[in-house]
Amino acid sequence: MPGATPGPMGFTLNPYRGCTHACTYCFARDGHHHLGHDTGEDFQTHLYVKTNAATVLRRELRTGKTGDQWVMVGTSTDCYQRAEGRYQLMPGILRALTDYRVPFTTTTKSALLRRDIPLYAEAAQAANILVMTSLGSLDDRVRRAFEPAASPPRARLDTIAALRDAGVPAGVLIAPVIPHAADHPRALDALVDACAEAGAVTVFPDVMRLSPGARTWFLAQAAAHLPPRLHQRLAASYAGSRRSMPPHYVQQVTDHIHARAAHHGIPRWQDYINSLRTP
Ligand code: SF4
Numbered sequence: 001m002p003g004a005t006p007g008p009m010g011f012t013l014n015p016y017r018g019c020t021h022a023c024t025y026c027f028a029r030d031g032h033h034h035l036g037h038d039t040g041e042d043f044q045t046h047l048y049v050k051t052n053a054a055t056v057l058r059r060e061l062r063t064g065k066t067g068d069q070w071v072m073v074g075t076s077t078d079c080y081q082r083a084e085g086r087y088q089l090m091p092g093i094l095r096a097l098t099d100y101r102v103p104f105t106t107t108t109k110s111a112l113l114r115r116d117i118p119l120y121a122e123a124a125q126a127a128n129i130l131v132m133t134s135l136g137s138l139d140d141r142v143r144r145a146f147e148p149a150a151s152p153p154r155a156r157l158d159t160i161a162a163l164r165d166a167g168v169p170a171g172v173l174i175a176p177v178i179p180h181a182a183d184h185p186r187a188l189d190a191l192v193d194a195c196a197e198a199g200a201v202t203v204f205p206d207v208m209r210l211s212p213g214a215r216t217w218f219l220a221q222a223a224a225h226l227p228p229r230l231h232q233r234l235a236a237s238y239a240g241s242r243r244s245m246p247p248h249y250v251q252q253v254t255d256h257i258h259a260r261a262a263h264h265g266i267p268r269w270q271d272y273i274n275s276l277r278t279p
Contacts, residue, residue: 009105009273010069013057014076015089017048021078021109021150024221025176028077030213039213040220044149047083054092061100070128071097071104080110082149094119103128107173109135109150111159120168128276132204133160134173137182138191145226146178157198164199171269172200176208177253179245180233181226183207188253189260196264202272205257209244 018032022044029039037046050056060066073079079090094116097104104127106113106120113120113131123129133156137143140152151159163170172195177183195203210218215238222231237245244250258268267275 009072011071012075013073015050015053015079016077018043019077020044020082023147024218025208025214027211030211033213040217053089054096058096073106075107078108080108080112098123098126101126105130107132111151111155114159117166121166124168131170132173136176142182160198169201171202173204175206178208179237192260202267202269203261204269205254207245207250207253210238
């Protein structure tokens, strides 16, 4: 879930470039431009697969270079996108991190992660780990409009619950909160309540930001597929080169989510991580 990375934590690891989940706002679209592709259709159809990711990771871990820093897996592109079903890179990566007892996070919008829950349960015995599911709305219409190939909200919540049942720490990246489409206080309350019910150990809120590479695609998709009034409001909010909503809006949404989470006894992400570091 690029653009909403809780950090800094140390090292990042992304086994794929490009992402078939095709989220219209995706921050990683910019990276595809650097590879000589366009940031629209190409980003979600031209994938780079690092088939030697686990081998290279083991080589790096053998040097001890990560020390006690966390490795963040899947923060740029989704490591459980559709291609992972075919290439199965994550099991090897998880085994390497577990063997070297490295603390790590995984971030995803995909229920495919459930395949690897036994490996996460093992990893959680070896080191601090945290699986973050990215979920910005309970409304599947929002998912279909902005994240067409990501798992439905219910499937993501079920994944969190399954992880917790297996004893794996799992939190929610409440991101991106999409202004005008998914920012109503009652909708945010319902989302946080659902996270609590699933057993989330922490939440990290983030309001949608639009990188230069994502803006054109996002607004074109919004114009083509959203009701005109919603498209107009989004276009006005991110007009010109505006990348984010005004600070007071971001603060308001963030505070609202944190307050609802606190009501359930769910700590902020930073507090949760700090509590792990405390002996
Ligand atoms: S799942 Fe993450 S990486 Fe993939 S398109 Fe969506 S925001 Fe981008």
